[in-house]
Amino acid sequence: QKEVEQNSGPLSVPEGAIASLNCTYSDRGSQSFFWYRQYSGKSPELIMFIYSNGDKEDGRFTAQLNKASQYVSLLIRDSQPSDSATYLCAPRDMRFGAGTRLTVKP
């Protein structure tokens, strides 16, 4: 059974801090990962994806993939209250984890 695990949180950080969200996966064959953001009462939307080991940066967001350790993370720099949402990770088969709820406090 291929599984993706996330800490459901809630994770609370102050405004301006770095938020770190993690995801571990069981399928060693997974080659790519996707991070989605879901605001309360809304549908998920893609933030970014990562295919290769290492870091990928997009604005305030950095995705990190470590295939040897089978984890993928999302860092949000200079967190804003508008970043408060649930963050979902999924491998290529699009089976999402449980999501981590992030709250950024002003």
Next chain:
Amino acid sequence: EAGVAQSPRYKIIEKRQSVAFWCNPISGHATLYWYQQILGQGPKLLIQFQNNGVVDDSQLPKDRFSAERLKGVDSTLKIQPAKLEDSAVYLCASSREGLAPGELFFGEGSRLTVL
């Protein structure tokens, strides 16, 4: 470009009744997904279509759930008979393979309440 359309937005039924949800994906998107999202949980993949063929339906409770995508465009998800635990938001998503695999575009969802 029009987004993914879903209907109805809300549905309330009694247990053991049946319900159907409809989804129209973004034009040109070959892949269509149905997810079940129970409050406080991540979306659970129920079924994935590529054009009008089923790619993955391993998590679809086939004794009560069925889905079809005739002509490879719009899709219908049916539940018959419904149970209390089917109360959830049913999300439809579509993607266009190739340029950005894995970028799903979601509809607004259909919220089902089973009493």
